[in-house]
Amino acid sequence: MSSTIASQILRTRYSDEVKDILQRYPDDQKRSAVMPLLFLAQKEGLQATVSVMSEIAQILEISITQVASIVGFYTLYYAHPGGKNRIQICTDLPCALRGADDFADKVCEKLGVNIGETTEDGEFTVESVMCLAACDKAPMFQIQNGDGISYHERQTISDVQALIEQLSNSETNNSPKDAE
Numbered sequence: 001m002s003s004t005i006a007s008q009i010l011r012t013r014y015s016d017e018v019k020d021i022l023q024r025y026p027d028d029q030k031r032s033a034v035m036p037l038l039f040l041a042q043k044e045g046l047q048a049t050v051s052v053m054s055e056i057a058q059i060l061e062i063s064i065t066q067v068a069s070i071v072g073f074y075t076l077y078y079a080h081p082g083g084k085n086r087i088q089i090c091t092d093l094p095c096a097l098r099g100a101d102d103f104a105d106k107v108c109e110k111l112g113v114n115i116g117e118t119t120e121d122g123e124f125t126v127e128s129v130m131c132l133a134a135c136d137k138a139p140m141f142q143i144q145n146g147d148g149i150s151y152h153e154r155q156t157i158s159d160v161q162a163l164i165e166q167l168s169n170s171e172t173n174n175s176p177k178d179a180e
C-alpha cells in the first residue's frame with residue numbers, strides 16, 4: 001500500500017458515480033475501472049493529482065504506480081493544472097526526425113514558456129507528448145480545451161500564430177476547473 005495520503009473526494013462527493021462504475025466490473029477485475037474513474041475525476045474538474053490517483057488506487061486495490069502508468073500513457077489524462085488550451089506537441093522519434101523538437105521550441109518561444117509551463121494569462125500550456133498517430137504529418141500537435149480536442153498536422157509557426165490568435169479570441173473556449 002502506498003504511503004501517499006489519498007483524497008476522499010471521489011468516495012464522498014461522487015459516491016453514487018463511483019458505485020455505478022464499479023458495478024460494471026466483476027470483483028476480480030475491478031482494476032479495469034481505472035480509466036472510468038480517472039474520466040470521472042477529470043469530468044468533475046479534478047486533475048489526476050497524486051492524491052486523486054492514490055484514492056483511485058485504494059478504491060481498486062491496486063498500486064498507485066499502476067494508476068500513474070495509465071495517466072502517463074494517455075494524453076487525455078493530466079496530473080497538473082494547465083491553461084485553457086493544452087497544446088500537446090508530439091516529439092516522439094518519428095516526429096523528432098521531422099523537426100518536432102525545433103518546432104516545439106519555437107512554439108514555446110512564441111508563447112514565452114518552457115515545455116510543461118502555462119502562459120501567465122492562463123490561456124496556453126505547451127506539453128511534449130508521445131505518438132499521436134500522425135507520424136508522417138509532423139510537425140503536429142493536438143489541442144485540448146473546453147471545446148474538446150482538435151488535431152493540427154503539417155504545421156508551421158505561422159499556422160500556430162494564427163491558431164493562438166483565434167483561440168485567444170474564442171468566447172466558447174471554456175476553462176477547465178482547477179484542481180481541488
Ligand code: FES
Nearest residue numbers: 090095132134135
Ligand atoms: S511519432 Fe509523432 S505522431 Fe507518431
